[in-house]
Amino acid sequence: MNKILFSFALLLLANTAQAERIKDIAAIAGVRTNQLVGYGLVTGLDKTGDKTKFTGQSLRSMMGKLGLTLPPDTDPKAKNVALVSIHADLPAFAKPGQKIDVTVSSIGDAKSLRGGSLLMSPLRGADGNVYAVAQGNLVVGGLSAGGQDGSKITVNNPLVGRVPNGATVERIVPSSFDQSADLVFNLNSADFTTAQRMADSINKALGADTAQAVDATSVSVRAPVNPNQRVGFASVIENLELAPDDAPAKVIVNSRTGTVIINSKVRVQPAAVSHGSLTVTISENQQVSQPNPLSGGSTVVTPQSNVSVKEDKNHMFVFNPGVSLDEIVQAVNGVGAGPSDLVAILEALKSAGALRAELIVI
Secondary structure, three states: OHHHHHHHHHHHHOOOOOOEEHHHHEEEOOOOOEEEEEEEEEEOOOOOOOOOHHHHHHHHHHHHHOOOOOOOOOOOOOOOEEEEEEEEEEOOOOOOOOEEEEEEEEOOOOOOOOOOEEEEEEEEOOOOOEEEEEEEEOEOOOEEEEOOOOOEEEEOOOOEEEEEEEEEEOOOOOOOOOOOOEEEEEEOOOOHHHHHHHHHHHHHHHOOOOEEEOOOOEEEEEOOOOHHHHHHHHHHHHOOEEOOOOOOOEEEEEOOOOEEEEOOOOEEOOEEEOOOOEEEEEEEEEEEEOOOOOOOOOOEEEEEEEEEEEEOOOOOEEEOOOEOHHHHHHHHHHOOOOHHHHHHHHHHHHHOOOEEOEEEEO
């Protein structure tokens, strides 16, 4: 079954590149999301909140802003309050009044955020300005419960939750979309051939010298100055299709899971491979030694070890010049090599200079 699944994954990767839209392989420079972060208080917990001092300090500060002053020697130890961090992604062109989702996670030693409500908390960008304000009821997928004897059960993670549409955008992030003379499209994966094909596709549809490849990632396109025309112009370009070039020959090995991915451009030079495994088995048996009735001895237990060695007799196989992906799979499966054995074979081929691909171990 492992051989079938492994071969099936490789055959899927062996398909030739199909035409794709520019919007699926590239993004307009400056049109991006921005990360927001903040902290706040979650209230309404069922005695599962924090016991740390900084939670009490935050609660005291919040009450002071609302006009309630606590005595200096009072330590508010509210078990139904937890200090949390809040983060969200602000989409490009988000306008004030629009809603975005936020993720809330515990900072202190709270046991669970289930059933809590996030109080109004500002979310700041990397420049320190407030771009959104978050507030609302948490949706927590985790559950934690425990007994008085110390037993405890936890399902998923009860210390992280989300507030759908929990933040309101308060500030616009400046964008360079309508401020430059050209639109620059950045490829998701840098490739000189794909960048040139993108420029050729745009020039073929909109006229010569409309686009030019700047480098392996960027393609610059002359665009209208009028914002209304620029939006339509960007829409036309995004829907143009081209055939991206195949990725360079790579073999990716996940040493933790034994997963091996080989793309369709991998080739092997002439090489002979012989791979076998040596298995050593040691078994321990306990034997009872019973003395003769008149010898005056005692019954003892003596260990007995059996050691056996087995070596699989796998045949040698030969890779011909320029062998293809299918032939690699068939040859490896033919000798019964598993994923871990395949890793050893590929590393040996790379060391011998017969593997025409980049070997990446993650």
